[in-house]
Amino acid sequence: MWSRRSCRYRPDASGLEELRARRREQESALRKARRQQQLVSKRLLREEVNGDGQAGVEIAAEPLSEQEVLQLLRDVQRGREERKKLLSRLRQGLQHKETQQKFVRLEGSMRVLIGLFTSSLANIQMEAARCLHELSHSCDPAVAEACLPATSYLLTYLSGHSVEFTELCLYTLGNLAVESDAVRKQLLPQGIIPALASCIQSPHVAVLEGLGYVLSQLLQATEAPTKIIPLVLDSVLPQHMLRLVSSNLELGMGVAVEFAWCLHYIVCSHVNNALLISQGIVSTLVLLLLELASVMSKAATEGLELLICPVLRCLSNLLVEDETEGCKVQIQDERLLVALFLFMQYFLQQHPFLVQECLWLLNNLTADEPFFCSAVLTLDLLPALLQLLSCSRMVTLLALTVLCNIAEKGPAYCYQLHQKAVLPSLLSTLALSDAQVVGQSLELLHLLFLHLPEAADDFLSQAGLQALEQHQDNPQLQERVRALSETYLQPAAASLISCAGASAAVLPSS
8 A cells, every 4th residue: 555644645755665565574574485485395216227228118017915025035134136126126015115114123124135235236235225215215204214224315316327327326215305394404414515525516407406406405494594505505506506507408308407497495585596697607607597588489488487497596686685686787688578578478378477477576576777768668578467367367467567667767667668558558557456467457547547657547548547437446456546536536536527628718709
C-alpha cells in the first residue's frame, strides 16, 4: 500500500522509498522460498553387462532371505571359486530394501564387504563397490550409517586409476551424504573437501560429473553454510568450478550443469560472495549466458534449460548482495538483456519456469540501475515485456515489477512507457481478479501519473475509471483505488470538464 494514512494521498520522495522497500521485502521473501525448494536426490549406477556380453540395464533378482545372505557371505569368505558371481548375486539382492536391512543387521556383514572392497583383485573390488553403491541408495538412514566404516576407503579410492571405479565411489559418497548427518560429520574430518579438490582436476567427464553430484549434495546440507561452504571457498574448488561451467560445453552439458548448481548453492548461502565476485563469477556467468543465447538457433537445445536456470539464479542472487556495487558495473552489458528476452521467447511454451527466472534477473538488473532501464527502451524490448502480461500469474507479477522499476526512474522513462501503449495493457491486468496483480498494476499507474500527469487524462479517456471502480469494494485494494482516484483521476476529470466548458464558452454564436 502506498500510504496508510486516511487523509488524501500526497506522493513524495519518502513514499517512493517506501514502495521500493516494500517491493524488496516481497522479493526477498520469494528468493528465500525458492532457496528452500532445493532438490536433494540420489543417483544409481546400474548399467550392467548381460549374459551375451552386451550392455543393458540389469533386472533385479528376488529379495534374499537372511539365511541366503549369510550363506553368500560365508561362501565369499571361504574363497570359493566364482567369488565375483557370488558378489553379483548379493548385489542383485541388495536392490531390495528388505535385503538391505537384513544385510546390515547381520553381525560382521559390513566388515566382510569392506574387506572385499579393499581387495587387490580389481574385479572383486569393483563388484564389492557395486554392493556398497546399492546400499548407499537405500532410503533407510540406518543402512547409510552402517556404511560409515567404508567412507575413508571411498575417499582414498578417488585417486584410483580406473575411471569407472572412481565414478562409482563418487556417486556412492554422494548418496550417503544425502541420507545421513552422521556420514557428513565423518566425511569432513576425513578430508572429503581436499579429496574433491584433487579429483576436480581429472580430465574424465564421468569423474567430473560424479564429483559435481557429491559436491552438490554436500552444499545442500543444513549445516553447509557453517561447516562445509567455508572449507570449499578456502580450497581451489571455486576456481575450477568456474572453469568447468564456462568450458564452452566442451566436456558436455552434464559437467556444466552440475557445477552451475554447486555455484548456485554457494551463492545462496551468502557465506562469502565477495570472494566469488573477486574470482570473476559475474563476468564468467554473463559470458556463458551470451554464449548460450548465441547457439540457441544453431544447435539442439534439449536440456539447455537445466544449465540456464542455475546461472540465472546465481546472477540474480549476486545482484542483491549488500556490498556488491562493483557487481553491477561488471554486468553493464545490454547484450545480456537481449539474451534474456531470447530465452523467454524460446522457452515460454515448453519451460515457462525459465521465463520467471529470466524476469527475476531482469527485475534485479533494473531495480536500481538506469542503464538497464534505458536499454529495455532503446533496444525496443518493451513490446515483448508487455506481451508477458497475458501469461501466468507469477510471470505477470514479475513483468509488472520490472515495469515499475522503469517507471520509477522518472518522467522521461514514463513518457516512453506511455508512448509504447502501456495503458491498454494495464487495463487488461486491471480486469483480472487477482489482488496482487491488480495491486501491482495500481502501483505502476501511480508512478506513471506521478511523473507524467497527462497519462491520467489518457487513462480516463480509455475508460480507466470504470476499470478501477470494480475493485473499490475489495478490502485489499480499496484504499489504493481511492488514493489513486482522488489524487490523480478526479483532478484530471475536473480539468477535462473545465477545458470542455471553456471551449464551449468561446464558440461563436450563429
